[in-house]
Amino acid sequence: MKTSYCQCGNRIFFENTQCQSCKSELGFLSDEGILSSITSIDANHWQSTTNNHTYRKCKNYVDHTGCNWMIADGDPQHFCPSCRLSEIIPDLNKAENIVRWNRIERAKRRLIYTLFWLELPIKDKTVDPQNGLAFHLMEDQIHYSEFAAFLPEHSRITTGHVGGVITLNIEEADPVVREEIRKQMQERYRTLLGHLRHESGHYYWSKVVNSAELVNEFKSLFGDHQADYSNALQRYYDNGPDSNWQTNYISAYACAHPMEDWAECWAHYLHMIDTMETAYDFETPISANEIIKNGQRFNKNFLASVEIKELIDHWSYLSMSLNEMNRSMGLADAYPFFISSIVTKKIAFIHKVITCR
Numbered sequence: 039m040k041t042s043y044c045q046c047g048n049r050i051f052f053e054n055t056q057c058q059s060c061k062s063e064l065g066f067l068s069d070e071g072i073l074s075s076i077t078s079i080d081a082n083h084w085q086s087t088t089n090n091h092t093y094r095k096c097k098n099y100v101d102h103t104g105c106n107w108m109i110a111d112g113d114p115q116h117f118c119p120s121c122r123l124s125e126i127i128p129d130l131n132k133a134e135n136i137v138r139w140n141r142i143e144r145a146k147r148r149l150i151y152t153l154f155w156l157e158l159p160i161k162d163k164t165v166d167p168q169n170g171l172a173f174h175l176m177e178d179q180i181h182y183s184e185f186a187a188f189l190p191e192h193s194r195i196t197t198g199h200v201g202g203v204i205t206l207n208i209e210e211a212d213p214v215v216r217e218e219i220r221k222q223m224q225e226r227y228r229t230l231l232g233h234l235r236h237e238s239g240h241y242y243w244s245k246v247v248n249s250a251e252l253v254n255e256f257k258s259l260f261g262d263h264q265a266d267y268s269n270a271l272q273r274y275y276d277n278g279p280d281s282n283w284q285t286n287y288i289s290a291y292a293c294a295h296p297m298e299d300w301a302e303c304w305a306h307y308l309h310m311i312d313t314m315e316t317a318y319d320f321e322t323p324i325s326a327n328e329i330i331k332n333g334q335r336f337n338k339n340f341l342a343s344v345e346i347k348e349l350i351d352h353w354s355y356l357s358m359s360l361n362e363m364n365r366s367m368g369l370a371d372a373y374p375f376f377i378s379s380i381v382t383k384k385i386a387f388i389h390k391v392i393t394c395r
Contacts (some may be wrong), residue, residue, distance in 0.1 A: 239304030
């Protein structure tokens with residue numbers, strides 16, 4: 039995640055709506071991938087001080103201040119490229135839902151930012167009903183049966199992906215609930231951004247593993263993607279992970295099914311490159327040998343030029359540093375995972391299918 043600079047020279051951050059130094063209004067320019075100072079032209083239009091182009095605020099920026107993304111003036115949409123992907127949002131008449139929704143959308147914008155600079159296709163369902171991407175951010179519903187007036191039938195929303203729709207139970211935006219689920223599932227890590235990155239892996243599988251040769255390579259690394267999914271998950275929940283999962287998988291859940299293995303590795307690849315981009319932006323030393331050469335930007339073209347071993351080596355050093363810094367503050371490890379040689383090969387495959395598109 040890159041930072042930007044206000045017109046006054048102050049460093050500004052991805053989620054800011056106002057410069058803390060000069061109080062200038064800020065907006066994220068999705069067409070440029072940067073946060074910029076903006077000046078009002080009229081009630082509906084703002085000019086970026088970065089490129090002097092004219093923009094409109096996302097409707098959620100205007101109505102809810104839950105977004106800071108701008109829309110290029112020639113774009114007829116009322117919502118920014120991230121917000122327009124949310125086909126279903128929770129009932130905002132409930133105050134607690136506004137907080138949850140804002141947290142989820144904040145995480146989603148970080149996902150979309152990364153997908154943009156990786157040049158992965160992002161089309162909403164109105165543009166591409168068959169293959170487009172959508173998000174359903176939903177809460178559990180209680181239905182009362184005429185035969186059981188006092189016993190509600192509880193409809194549980196399950197987080198997952200089907201047919202280009204990523205569904206997220208908004209309870210995941212409550213840190214207390216999420217921590218309880220994490221402990222019940224015996225997971226090392228559970229975050230909103232992690233959920234969204236994982237489910238995006240399911241969505242993009244068919245878009246990047248798009249040839250017989252790549253499918254065969256996938257099978258050799260992850261297993262048969264057509265293996266019965268329901269039975270595989272039931273076995274996992276009944277019996278738990280394989281005893282040697284740490285050698286072969288990035289997480290315990292990854293051993294449930296080849297497609298879950300893929301989605302977990304995909305999420306970790308996005309964790310890795312986004313965190314490393316942040317480190318490079320702050321010029322944080324990540325190893326004795328600097329990976330950035332000649333001031334090159336950390337982008338898709340740069341990633342394509344880097345061997346996966348070098349990338350993993352630098353990530354190992356950086357994540358170890360992050361863990362030690364967290365421990366110094368009495369916090370849990372930022373990255374409590376081990377990337378084995380087998381997992382490295384799986385991540386190398388993801389690195390290839392993303393950067394060689």
